[in-house]
Amino acid sequence: MMKLFKFLKPYRIPIIVILVLTLLQSLSQLFLPALMANVVDKGIVNGDISYIVKIGGFMLLVAAGGVVFSILAGFYSSKVSMGFGKIIREKMFTHIENFSLQGFDKVGASSLITRTTNDIMQVQQVLTMMLKVLIMAPMMFIGGIFIAVATDAAMSLIIIAVVPIIVAAIIVVAKKGLPLFKALQKKLDRLNLVLREGLNGIRVIRSFNRTTHERNRFNEANLDFANTAIKVNKIMATLTPIMMFVLNFSIIAIIWFGSIRISNGNLQVGELMAFIQYAMQIMFSLIMSSMMLIMIPRASVSASRINEVLDTVSEAKDPVEDKHGRRLEGFVEFDHVTFSYPGAEEPVLSNISFSTKPGEVTAIVGGTGAGKSTLINLLPRFYDVDHGTITIDGIDTRDMSQSNLRNNISFAPQKSVLFSGTIADNIRYGKKMATDKEVRKAADVAQVSDFILETKNGFDSVIAQKGANVSGGQKQRLSIARALIRKASIYIFDDSFSALDFKTDAKLRASLQEETSDSTVFIVAQRISTVMDADQIIVLDHGEMAGVGTHQELMESCEIYQEIVSSQLSEEETA
Structure with missing residues (x-):
């Protein structure tokens, strides 16, 4: 004491x-x-x-x-x-x-x-x-x-x-x-x-x-x-x-x-x-x-x-001196990355290697428990890798301060989290000094404006604790709007489209393509139609890479991807 x-x-x-x-x-x-x-x-x-x-x-x-x-x-x-x-x-x-x-x-x-x-x-x-x-x-x-x-x-x-x-x-x-x-x-x-x-x-x-x-x-x-x-x-x-x-x-x-x-x-x-x-x-x-x-x-x-x-020391430590406190471009590379949760008998991810650059969309697919969310959680250093390196613009993420790293990343989590306050407050959470025009634009791109304008007070409508007064799809779109209002080098969407219908999903992805054209985008999804147009798709199976390539390339070379596609799409849609 x-x-x-x-x-x-x-x-x-x-x-x-x-x-x-x-x-x-x-x-x-x-x-x-x-x-x-x-x-x-x-x-x-x-x-x-x-x-x-x-x-x-x-x-x-x-x-x-x-x-x-x-x-x-x-x-x-x-x-x-x-x-x-x-x-x-x-x-x-x-x-x-x-x-x-x-x-x-x-x-x-x-x-x-x-x-x-x-x-x-x-x-x-x-x-x-x-x-x-x-x-x-x-x-x-x-x-x-x-x-x-x-x-x-x-x-x-x-x-x-x-x-x-x-x-x-x-x-x-x-x-x-x-x-x-x-x-x-x-x-x-x-x-x-x-x-x-x-x-x-x-x-x-x-x-x-x-x-x-x-x-x-x-x-x-x-x-x-x-x-x-x-x-x-x-x-x-x-x-x-x-x-x-x-x-x-x-x-x-x-x-x-x-x-x-x-x-x-x-x-x-x-x-x-x-x-x-x-x-x-x-x-x-x-x-x-x-x-x-x-x-x-x-x-x-x-x-x-x-x-x-x-006295608990965070496993994710900042370097003594952050020499990379600048705006990142978004060249991301995973080099033989392996990660295990504390106490786990086997690694969740093993020997993951791939790279992506600004303007590209990288999709990550795989079965339940394949390690998709874990993979993208390593990028903002929610966890640190056990072996291998993750670099952005050639810089190991562990050599950057967590604050600088996360200032360059915008994240829409798998479980949408909203805070008590107005709709505008929740969207501005991604950018504190955002103007009303920026808030409206982010809402438009996230396909959530129609819902907001139907409410009694519009953007000043109150969100209850944990977003209890909005639906799952509305939560996801508000979460995406919050991510988009921050102009980031890297965008991460962790299964953020799962509660959306096909029509809204398609319109949202079309708007995203224009809004994030100069950034590196990661999309984790269960729905194949969401990732078919990605520049590269990474297929995970039990924490290992089962394949990487475009939709057409994987349809020819990756059996696991073929099984996922055939379970969701008809032969005409697959073609």
């Missing part, structure tokens, strides 16, 4: 202010029992009303000062802890954005969400507690013992005797609680995963009438989390009764032995009352410390999970 405290540097001055305020608050609390003893022993015993009024008034001022110091310390503590959480969330989000897809696969989206929200909140709460307790608890403990010993050294042995009992109880409880806190956070990850899957897959769940199954699945994860939480809370709950029992027993012992010492003339009534107050302050300082120790184990687990994310 100490590793995260480096993010507190911007708050050094407020932290110093908090510590000073807390110190003053502690001093005021330590001073009050001594004043009360004087009021009793000198004012009340002697019947000196003026002394009582004078010291009593001073006590009110000291108490009021303590309240003001406490309020200000609480205010600044909250401000620092909230700012600290904000900084870590920003660091986490920025770092996660730079993850390769392998990094996402390794940690998991649900766990990343939990770590960015719940885990940071746990650390924030401990920081707030630490800023309040860090000075106060030691000050109250040491100051209380010092003044108690000065008041009556013999009776101070009672306090000294019970301190080890409290410390031992805190250590035992903390040792039993720490493993459970680790398990609790993992079970929270699991609960979030099940919840997220249930919400994202609600259409599939209802279509297969599996709501009862999912409800049981969620209840199982929820019960597992609840049982662990109850168990850890039971363990932690034992600490407060133990400490209160020890505290009350100590007070009884102090009153018992104090009364004997008063009878013997060794102690005054006011001093006994002050001694009881100091004993309570010492015990409460230990209780505050125990509260810290209850929170620290869980926060330390959360901190380690946060550090695990921040």
